[in-house]
Amino acid sequence: xxxxxxxxxxxxxxxxxxxxxxxxxxxxxxxxxxxxxxxxxxxxxxxxxxxxxxxxxxxxxxxxxxxxxxxxxxxxxxxxxxxxxxxxxxxxxxxxxxxxxxxxxxxxxxxxxxxxxxxxxxxxxxxxxxxxxxxxxxxxxxxxxxxxxxxxxxxxxxxxxxxxxxxxxxxxxxxxxxxxxxxxxxxxxxxxxxxxxxxxxxxxxxxxxxxxxxxxxxxxxxxxxxxxxxxxxxxxxxxxxxxxxxxxxxxxxxxxxxxxxxxxxxxxxxxxxxxxxxxxxxxxxxxxxxxxxxxxxxxxxxxxxxxxxxxxxxxxxxxxxxxxxxxxxxxxxxxxxxxxxxxxxxxxxxxxxxxxxxxxxxxxxxxxxxxxxxxxxxxxxxxxxxxxxxxxxxxxxxxxxxxxxxxxxxxxxxxxxxxxxxxxxxxxxxxxxxxxxxxxxxxxxxxxxxxxxxxxxxxxxxxxxxxxxxxxxxxxxxxxxxxxxxxxxxxxxxxxxxxxxxxxxxxxxxxxxxxxxxxxxxxxxxxxxxxxxxxxxxxxxxxxxxxxxxxxxxxxxxxxxxxxxxxxxxxxxxxxxxxxxxxxxxxxxxxxxxxxxxxxxxxxxxxxxxxxxxxxxxxxxxxxxxxxxxxxxxxxxxxxxxxxxxxxxxxxxxxxxxxxxxxxxxxxxxxxxxxxxxxxxxxxxxxxxxxxxxxxxxxxxxxxxxxxxxxxxxxxxxxxxxxxxxxxxxxxx
Ligand code: DGJ
Numbered sequence: 001x002x003x004x005x006x007x008x009x010x011x012x013x014x015x016x017x018x019x020x021x022x023x024x025x026x027x028x029x030x031x032x033x034x035x036x037x038x039x040x041x042x043x044x045x046x047x048x049x050x051x052x053x054x055x056x057x058x059x060x061x062x063x064x065x066x067x068x069x070x071x072x073x074x075x076x077x078x079x080x081x082x083x084x085x086x087x088x089x090x091x092x093x094x095x096x097x098x099x100x101x102x103x104x105x106x107x108x109x110x111x112x113x114x115x116x117x118x119x120x121x122x123x124x125x126x127x128x129x130x131x132x133x134x135x136x137x138x139x140x141x142x143x144x145x146x147x148x149x150x151x152x153x154x155x156x157x158x159x160x161x162x163x164x165x166x167x168x169x170x171x172x173x174x175x176x177x178x179x180x181x182x183x184x185x186x187x188x189x190x191x192x193x194x195x196x197x198x199x200x201x202x203x204x205x206x207x208x209x210x211x212x213x214x215x216x217x218x219x220x221x222x223x224x225x226x227x228x229x230x231x232x233x234x235x236x237x238x239x240x241x242x243x244x245x246x247x248x249x250x251x252x253x254x255x256x257x258x259x260x261x262x263x264x265x266x267x268x269x270x271x272x273x274x275x276x277x278x279x280x281x282x283x284x285x286x287x288x289x290x291x292x293x294x295x296x297x298x299x300x301x302x303x304x305x306x307x308x309x310x311x312x313x314x315x316x317x318x319x320x321x322x323x324x325x326x327x328x329x330x331x332x333x334x335x336x337x338x339x340x341x342x343x344x345x346x347x348x349x350x351x352x353x354x355x356x357x358x359x360x361x362x363x364x365x366x367x368x369x370x371x372x373x374x375x376x377x378x379x380x381x382x383x384x385x386x387x388x389x390x391x392x393x394x395x396x397x398x399x400x401x402x403x404x405x406x407x408x409x410x411x412x413x414x415x416x417x418x419x420x421x422x423x424x425x426x427x428x429x430x431x432x433x434x435x436x437x438x439x440x441x442x443x444x445x446x447x448x449x450x451x452x453x454x455x456x457x458x459x460x461x462x463x464x465x466x467x468x469x470x471x472x473x474x475x476x477x478x479x480x481x482x483x484x485x486x487x488x489x490x491x492x493x494x495x496x497x498x499x500x501x502x503x504x505x506x507x508x509x510x511x512x513x514x515x516x517x518x519x520x521x522x523x524x525x526x527x528x529x530x531x532x533x534x535x536x537x538x539x540x541x542x543x544x545x546x547x548x549x550x551x552x553x554x555x556x557x558x559x560x561x562x563x564x565x566x567x568x569x570x571x572x573x574x575x576x577x578x579x580x581x582x583x584x585x586x587x588x589x590x591x592x593x594x595x596x597x598x599x600x601x602x603x604x605x606x607x608x609x610x611x612x613x614x615x616x617x618x619x620x621x622x623x624x625x626x627x628x629x630x631x632x633x634x635x636x637x638x639x640x641x642x643x644x645x646x647x648x649x650x651x652x653x654x655x656x657x658x659x660x661x662x663x664x665x666x667x668x669x670x671x672x673x674x675x676x677x678x679x680x681x682x683x684x685x686x687x688x689x690x691x692x693x694x695x696x697x698x699x700x701x702x703x704x705x706x707x708x709x710x711x712x713x714x715x716x717x718x719x720x721x722x723x724x725x726x727x728x729x730x731x732x733x
Contacts, residue, residue: 007136007157008114017112017138018048019155024162024304026155028080028140034108036080036140036153038189042250043306052191054078059271063087078189078273081142081153081168083107090275091219091267093187094168095282097179098147107142107151114138118156118165123510125257125544126299127156127165127323134159134323148174148291161319162311164302171294179499180287184263184279185256185297193217193272196242199264200234200566205554205587207231207535208566210649214242215274221265223281227452227488227505228259228532229539235262236539236570238309239276246644247308247687253316254278255570257324258298259541260509261285284491286502301540309569310687314641317572321639324540325547325575327520329527333634334548334574335412336364336606336627337479341371342555342581343611346379349394354405359612361409363620364627367479367607368406369414374399376426381485382449385421386428388467403475414479414527417471419464420512421450421485435460437504439492447486456493456507461515468515472523480523482516482546484532509541516545529577538567548575548605555581555609556588557600558723561648561671564604565656573658574638578604580626582611592723594619598626599669599725602637603656606630633667633729636660643687648673659688663706664732666695670716672724683713690732698729 009018019026027039027048062075065087074088084092085104096105117132129135140153150171157164166186172178193215199222200208224230235256241249256262261281268274278300287295305312338360357368375391376384390399406413422429436451444451454460493504520528528546534553552563567576578601583591640658648654657668670684689706696703716726
């Protein structure tokens with residue numbers, strides 16, 4: 001007998017849960033009425049009949065749980081949410097310390113619930129549904145009767161996406177205090193290890209560089225211990241078959257909807273089983289769970305693609321654009337902005353700002369963003385964070401006046417803030433020196449000369465909400481850039497008891513999420529962009545509150561090819577802030593043409609970050625042309641499908657194409673990094689077009705079939721010199 005929902009089935013006879021997302025099956029089996037076995041994740045299977053059944057063998061040094069014979073060991077079973085200490089020697093998904101000091105627990109299957117829709121996660125960002133018919137959720141209840149610990153494993157299956165989300169919730173139904181040492185959000189034991197592993201590594205100004213390696217027997221992991229998701233590793237990993245690439249083969253993406261310390265880990269065991277796990281980093285983490293309390297793990301979004309990395313990315317892009325990002329800006333075309341940071345740094349006054357804004361307006365720019373330095377006594381990065389009131393030396397007539405002036409020019413106005421931080425040289429620090437993250441008896445380390453406010457404390461968060469609300473109410477501000485410019489050290493909180501100190505980092509993130517939730521709800525018309533020294537917190541957690549992120553502090557067009565290509569693996573192009581800056585570039589000193597700088601930046605959420613008043617007339621004309629063009633193609637770039645064509649990680653080139661959902665419009669970009677003597681000629685095979693449609697190339701007026709452009713390709717003119725770009729715009733005829 002089977003109970004039937006459309007996308008999740010429980011087969012009572014076989015004891016199998018079969019979850020079906022679009023083109024995808026995920027299968028869990030209950031054995032011995034106790035253990036949850038991971039049976040399958042991959043391309044949709046119509047009817048699963050356990051052809052890949054478990055074979056029980058007496059394996060040396062794989063012991064047997066009490067009451068089981070010598071052929072049964074958890075060490076050899078592919079599991080859904082493994083425990084520690086009762087015969088599985090691989091890394092557990094969770095670990096709890098009891099009052100008697102022991103860390104042995106044993107969860108048994110209790111029951112399940114299937115329902116339509118997707119519940120919210122308390123205090124945490126997550127993907128959502130707008131209508132309960134869009135998804136089905138399975139909750140599996142597990143229990144350790146000895147201590148009264150209940151764990152709910154949740155799986156949501158999206159009908160229109162090849163995406164399944166997972167999380168776990170711990171509930172203390174016993175009468176002793178439990179200490180969670182590890183509570184990961186997901187675990188899958190794949191039955192083989194024939195995979196490569198991709199991670200997204202980097203540094204400040206070099207974010208999300210793609211690294212692909214074969215799995216080896218043993219442990220491989222990426223993580224953040226920095227208090228944020230970090231520039232150094234993104235909370236996103238991909239497992240893919242060895243023959244898989246951009247357009248072919250099986251690919252599994254795992255993206256963590258969380259902005260703090262994370263762990264993404266793969267363990268290949270003695271029998272070539274691949275255990276993949278993701279969750280809050282257990283390093284320096286623990287959480288006290290008193291009787292009746294519960295602990296909610298953040299969400300992991302798992303995407304399966306049978307057709308390579310490109311299809312995986314497009315699934316993430318569609319899902320995140322429509323069911324992660326929120327608010328009135330979700331489906332709105334984003335304004336072309338000008339930011340004064342690289343134009344002036346801290347050295348500006350009202351007159352200079354007005355001049356830049358005026359000139360930007362003439363060029364067609366739609367939003368002026370006043371970056372760091374407009375508040376307190378901030379003339380450099382050594383003071384005033386926390387003093388969120390206008391710097392009268394620079395803006396004597398106040399914020400409202402400059403906002404109105406810019407509005408009067410016909411442009412929107414945006415402002416920079418860094419609310420999580422505090423300068424020692426600030427009124428706020430002098431008033432509340434105890435409000436920073438700190439550890440008794442230890443001196444405070446600084447980063448960019450600043451300290452971190454203790455967002456694990458409610459009163460600190462409340463005051464930040466009050467101060468920032470005051471700023472945002474003081475003038476009709478249209479946009480906010482929320483920055484965060486250092487990582488966390490001396491992570492401890494003045495008000496938490498000693499046994500809860502290791503909760504500080506996670507409580508910080510929960511506090512941040514509460515502040516973001518309150519402020520973004522209170523100011524729903526403001527377009528928020530998150531930033532952390534560029535792309536140090538480019539993650540799905542932040543995108544839930546703020547629908548765009550400053551991708552990197554590195555604005556060099558050539559560096560950006562890799563940064564934007566890597567970022568696009570999980571995150572939609574509309575979320576990726578990308579600006580044209582001056583030359584020589586301030587981060588790498590490279591000199592590139594206005595053309596390539598424009599083409600790279602317009603491959604994202606477009607803007608400028610230079611003193612436009614200093615441009616020559618010829619440059620200004622170029623900028624005007626770029627802006628006219630971006631406005632024409634903006635909808636396709638921000639809401640169309642994105643196909644990567646050539647990887648800058650593998651070649652001296654890069655290329656990609658944006659195609660409108662109806663496949664009537666497209667724009668392809670080709671970039672050549674270094675010039676070569678006597679270089680080969682390039683034929684670019686486009687992607688994503690309709691093979692039955694004809695397309696006019698706007699630049700030449702020539703018409704070709706989509707099939708020809710994709711299979712035969714189109715000739716790129718011979719491009720001499722370094723740092724060249726070429727654009728092809730297409731319209732169906
Ligand atoms: C780091 C950001 O990423 C930059 O764009 C700029 O806003 C500076 N902070 C300002 O301090």
